[in-house]
Amino acid sequence: MTSEGSSPRPKRRELSTGRLEAFSDGVFAIAITLLVLDIAVPATAERHLLRSVVDLWPSYLGYVVSFSTIGAMWLGHNAITEYLDHADATFVRLNLLFLLFVAFLPLPTRLFADFIERESSERVAVTIYGISLLLTASLLMTLWRYAVRMKLVRPDLDDEEVQLLTQRLTPGLAGYLVLIIAGLFVPLAAVIGYLAIALFYIIPLRQVRPALRFWRQARRSPRS
Amino acid sequence: MTSEGSSPRPKRRELSTGRLEAFSDGVFAIAITLLVLDIAVPATAERHLLRSVVDLWPSYLGYVVSFSTIGAMWLGHNAITEYLDHADATFVRLNLLFLLFVAFLPLPTRLFADFIERESSERVAVTIYGISLLLTASLLMTLWRYAVRMKLVRPDLDDEEVQLLTQRLTPGLAGYLVLIIAGLFVPLAAVIGYLAIALFYIIPLRQVRPALRFWRQARRSPRS
């Protein structure tokens, strides 16, 4: 009887998680696609177009780094919501705060692209860029930690899987901190580092579970 | 027999609510992400980049206030559609009118960010900003009142839940009215107030139902 009465409740919650995902996907997709608007070929480039286009390399680098970072955040967000049983009011609010930083990333990207080659300002631009990336990644981590602490994750997940995702999300934060400091001395190297962190996030995040499942299956197999 | 004949009808309605939600989510997500496009660091900022970036604080404030407001509207819209059993033609039309104001918000935000520091025009900019927010919030309220009056809400919702959402949506409107007048004297204070209203909307909106459920469960428990 209790189960009959409570069955529509989780359905409602799932519905709201659905719109949370749809809205987040929208913000991710738009932020990632707006990046290209900030690459501007000067109209006066006519005579040496190829050279002008090549000279825009900081813009392409910024595009690739920010695209990879937002893509990595999307993958991480994806992994979190996939592990989620339901959301609560605070999670939805934290998610909005996280999206506020995701949607903001095109600005520091533009800053970096515009000022990377100019001696006097490139350190400022790269530091602002790094801090923005660090804050965004921290909020993603907070989202996940909150979901775990408040037991919003699916009950059928075992502690190993939960810990593995936590371990995946942690090193990036330390990496950003180190690179922000390194960027004060070698700005361009820091940006390459940001790209490396994004690729680190992107590459193995979703291989965690199949690998784990394979490992556990291998342990059980001898008995069956 | 009647139930067999009428069973596909609600399905169709739900489908149309699905696209209404998807379309609305799209408009919300785009409006909220376009806000960053209006923050422009002048290209001449090279020598004093840090200072130029700091001087853009009205743009960041505008970004945060408008992001929070659109986020709050999205949460409110989310709560309404979650309570909805089906939509009718007028609800869909009202929803379009509401989205017309949501999609318009980037313009008064830009206006506020560009003119807040300029003595002669900041009152005009802040007043226009406040009126835009008031109109958007009023239309959200109208959407909800219409849904209640026309019995579009789910039949399993009790009056308490309906009234609680109405009570949640009301104070913001009065708040905007007061702040629009206050903004004629202290423009910046009004904008901080707009942020406060947005946070008020965001924070407890979705905690209403679980709290209510907990309270009712507590009442029933002694008997079981």
Add this chain to the structure above:
Amino acid sequence: MTSEGSSPRPKRRELSTGRLEAFSDGVFAIAITLLVLDIAVPATAERHLLRSVVDLWPSYLGYVVSFSTIGAMWLGHNAITEYLDHADATFVRLNLLFLLFVAFLPLPTRLFADFIERESSERVAVTIYGISLLLTASLLMTLWRYAVRMKLVRPDLDDEEVQLLTQRLTPGLAGYLVLIIAGLFVPLAAVIGYLAIALFYIIPLRQVRPALRFWRQARRSPRS
């Protein structure tokens, strides 16, 4: 046995209609939200901001007309896909062509807003605007006619419902033709007319079915 073997096929088709709807909703939502980007308050407006904002009325009018038109097209598209049983290759292609015109609408809107007050060019701008609207509406009509002719509509729809939607979509086309010619003499009046057509599309489109259902039920009731 045949029904068992063919049951997964319609599922696939529905899935593809799902992405067609999601993609179309995305284009509609973005086109409708981009309109606001084309309203630009000149940075030199400081001293007479209120007046500058008021002087932008053609931009607001363009925003409202184009927002209403794209909203109306979205409602029409919504009605068509709701009536659809499945799509075929040509329908998907026609839909892309239709979206090409929907996504193009921000340009003639900007043109109209920029040139409406300038004697020598307002006729050109308004005519281009009208032709764009006419082409978009014609393609929506073509989509619907194609779906009917190729029997893509749901088999449980009766001819009355099909005809009613056709009748709803037709007068707008004639209206655009008349207004394009009228716009050569009184440009502003034509634009007001475009708004009227959009409102005509928006208002009763989805009241068709409930009204019809009520009417049929009333006919049958005496017997039951």
Add this chain to the structure above:
Amino acid sequence: MTSEGSSPRPKRRELSTGRLEAFSDGVFAIAITLLVLDIAVPATAERHLLRSVVDLWPSYLGYVVSFSTIGAMWLGHNAITEYLDHADATFVRLNLLFLLFVAFLPLPTRLFADFIERESSERVAVTIYGISLLLTASLLMTLWRYAVRMKLVRPDLDDEEVQLLTQRLTPGLAGYLVLIIAGLFVPLAAVIGYLAIALFYIIPLRQVRPALRFWRQARRSPRS
């Protein structure tokens, strides 16, 4: 027992494919709709507006070619995900790389539109445009080849259907290569060719399966 234990697993995978599709649809829809932002009528066009609008033909051509190409890529992506049983970590990563190129297309489109009429730079612009299209199409091909090789496609698909889609995606790549070289001599002809490839992709892609089904049914019919 095994099927009971593993039944929630594919559900999770499908869910993640759902967000992959939603996110991709978002990027496609935004990239395709942003194209219009790059068409700018000069504000000084007042006196000869019609002529100024006509003189923008390279922008319209770029709009149509890029819209068709992105539309074609969307159709191809649609066909691939429809054939997909589930995604794996590498597929999701490849998909992000593919979207990086899709979201980049507005830039070479703008380049082409701005420089096509200028003798000294049009070859550079058209070549960059062609290479961008080639890379995007190659990545779509890679996505499909990877899905086939890693057996991510639905088990009920027969080899014929798989081969037909592969054959559909191949000629475009050779076409782009030929046209990039041709574009060094006759830039405009190459662009017309890019449009032809996009239309080739768009037109028969999804007629493959029904045609095939019809053909197979015709073979079997005599016996039944």
